[in-house]
Amino acid sequence: MKRHIAALGRATLDTLSSIGRAGLFLVQSVFCLPSREGFHLWLRQMHFVGVMSVAIVLVSGLFIGMVLALQGFTILVGFGADEALGQMVALSLVRELAPVVAALLFAGRAGSALTAEIGLMKATEQLTSMEMIGVDPLRRIVAPRLWAGFVSLPVLTVIFGVVGIWGGYLVGVDWLGVYEGSYWSNMQDSVDFVDDVLN
Structure with a gap:
């Protein structure tokens, strides 16, 4: 019995320790000061994670909107409410999809x-090499990628x-x-910027 309680306590402490390390890593990544070339690195990552993802977002958004309208029309027309199609498509997309x-x-x-x-950099010890020559991997590798994701994902959501x-x-x-x-008019009447888009 003692062995099981000790194993449970050890597993709990290990889990809490992992969560703490991940939390500290996130806070340090968000609040680390950019280097002189940080803006250039951020722009490069914006291109990689944002611009390079636009094509798949465009194709997926187009076809999901088309399927949503097709399936929604078959349901709404049975109730004589096919004019509410724009409202249904817009609210479904903006709120959830x-x-x-x-x-x-x-x-x-x-x-x-x-x-x-980043995993390959860690495996080939490039991150350790950066630390050895006085370059902070958090500031040069992690922070530009994290902030590029923070900025580009809302933009990709709007495009979608x-x-x-x-x-x-x-x-x-x-x-x-x-x-x-x-x-268009039912869509404009029903979609609210604060309640639907920002929420």
């Missing part, structure tokens, strides 16, 4: 690439939402014949 799917695409494309890059709404417009208005004015 755009942030979640954009974050998943970002993690899958940019996050895995950054993890592999806009393209998805446009894809819903293509299917709903151009293909299924929903009135264009009701598509």
